[in-house]
Amino acid sequence: MGGLFIVMVGLPARGKSTVASKLREGLESEGLNVDIFNNGILRREMLGHDSSAPSFYDPQNQDGRARREELARINIKRARAFLEAEGDVAVLDATNASRGRRAMIEEFARGLPILYVECCNDDPDLLEASVQRKTRLPEFSNLTPAEAEQSFNKRIEYYKSIYAELESESCFLRVDTLNNRILKERLGYKIPHYIRIRDILVSDWVRNLYLVRHGETVYNVEGRIGGDAPLTEKGLAQANALGRHFSNLVIPYIFTSTRQRSAQTAAPVLAGQERQGFSPTRIALPEFDEIDAGVCESMRYDEIRSRMPEVFDARSHDKYNYEYPEGEGYITLKARVDRGLKKALFLSGNAPAIMIVGHQAINRMILSHFLYRRTEDVPYIYIPQDQYFHIVSTQKKKLFELVRFTGKLTF
């Protein structure tokens, strides 16, 4: 009998399940038979609400501890049976936080290879957002959002108190799940499919990204830059057309900037999703706010040219590297947009589709991840307001298309 155990390790809300499903998708595309054994799902099935209170996770709570051990044993046995039958790779998706738990897994694995994959991410912003996402789980439905957050954070504290990072285990990969980077690895013996697994872990996984620019604004009509102007009538019609266009598709996560033009554009899409009976999550990320034009905010390009010719000329000469006085340039935008995109991908986890409603410069920077362009050409990428970019980038599939969502609008 062959087979491999991949054992996830990590505190709650560190992206373990997302990584587990990436592994499954990537390995299945190699023709391997993969299954995930998730202790949280099993716990909710078997114990329901009884297991959602923080005290259930208190290491001093003998009963809670015994029940959690029992759930872990059930899943390990199921995983072992899967490998003994037809399975190639069994992924144990749980915190597996203590050495004791890992020793138990090794005992049940009885000599089959084990690769531990430890998921780390201590970014406070992301953790907060991840915890908020978790509090939407049905197991917290009897609590207010604040109570649920408190309860989940307490649970994390209990796990922290028993957490032992990977150190003495023979084969492991420690992964920064925000940046998809390997932080540490050890390969004490041969692990089947190791190179493939490693490669999956470092790949960005974009199932379906719909990248939209906000609809026409009052400022767009006046030729002014930046600011926080609302949509025009035409912009609202574009947003409605967008909502209609996506009314038959499920988009569980919609990311906007903090500007009203972005929120207004997303609103009909959200409403359309709700009409279908879905409850998408909208997250406004400041990382997606339009380039800050500093002293030029709210000005027209022709005003900049006449009143600040040195700014206009310098920017025209090297648009990518030029930074507006007291503002940003494309070059400085890169770090924050990268961070926004990583955040969006992390927070949307395994979602089959996400939408980002961004701005002209922001969308250019996002596109530069997927589209080969010399940096000097990035600030000139075409970003229309009546079409969106549909992007898929997994190990199996790459897709990049510009899709029109409005007929001709007559204004």
Ligand code: F6P
């Ligand atoms: O004009 C709309 C806008 O989104 C402005 O707010 C922003 O300053 C500009 O586009 C960015 O485009 P460019 O870098 O071409 O000036």
